[in-house]
Amino acid sequence: MKILTALLLGLMLTMSGCSKLTLENYNKIAMGMPYDEVVRLIGPPDRCDDVMGVRSCQWATKNIPSM
Secondary structure: OHHHHHHHHHHHHOOOOOOOOOHHHHOOOOOOOOHHHHHHHHOOOOEEEEEOOEEEEEOOOOOOOOO
């Protein structure tokens, strides 16, 4: 559960211009969803860190307009 929470937090903070990472696909992500299913929806992450059994992944932040 901690892994998924970290994954979802990372997703929320790092939206990408990747074609699979769309608002429609992002909205399909649900709490408790297996990592592999998330990757199938939005593609593989650009980077993952595993610290003390918690995986935190980030998807590309390039091509994101500045706010």
